[in-house]
Amino acid sequence: MIVLAVLRHDQRLADMADGNDVPASTVRRWRDELIGLLAAQTPRLDRVLRKVAKQGGELVLIDGTLIRTHRRTGSADRRNYSGKHRTHGLHFLALTDEHGRLIWISAARPGRTHDNTAARHDHILAHLRAAGLGALAGLGFCGLDTTSSTP
Incomplete structure (x- = not known):
């Protein structure tokens, strides 16, 4: 408790x-x-996407979000500061199915992490291609290089 x-x-x-x-x-x-x-206990990204494709899904929705946290002291403080949001926090990528149900969420990253950086780190595009799915993404993913992501 x-x-x-x-x-x-x-x-x-x-x-x-x-x-x-x-x-x-x-x-x-x-x-x-x-x-x-x-x-x-969390499911792996590749398994979740295969399950969506097997159930007839054609695309997933992907977006990043910042969860606000308390300010830390010392040198660890700056990496959790998001200049975009002007606050401290942790960055997460979330994938939902076509109906908006959460199917996967990434590990926490420092608040200063950009959506594109997080997507590249998790190889999101490669997993989507392998599952045969498309994606609708938030504006933070503008300019994401779709040719350089390899499994």
């Missing part, structure tokens, strides 16, 4: 640790273990 409060309600680790008489390092370890367990 402590870890769920930290993740769901953005409670500070130190506050939750003090209120439950456990060290903050223990709460941090519990949080990291739970995130690892949840991450292991």
Whole structure:
């Protein structure tokens, strides 16, 4: 319950640790273990796209989003700052099916990451070609080089 409060309600680790008489390092370890367990359950991009194609889908919708976070201290601060949004956060790419249902979401990246960079890193275009699917993308993908992406 402590870890769920930290993740769901953005409670500070130190506050939750003090209120439950456990060290903050223990709460941090519990949080990291739970995130690892949840991450292991996520579907792989190639399998998700093959499933969409098998069910008769012709395209997916792709867009990037910034999830706001608290400002970090020190040198780690700048990489999470998005100049476009003028705030700190983490960048995610999301793919939905034709009906708008979420089918895949990328791993978190620093907030300064551009949509095109994230798409290239995840080889989105190569996976789409392999599955025989098309994509509708947000304006952040303008100019994405479709010829250089290889599986």
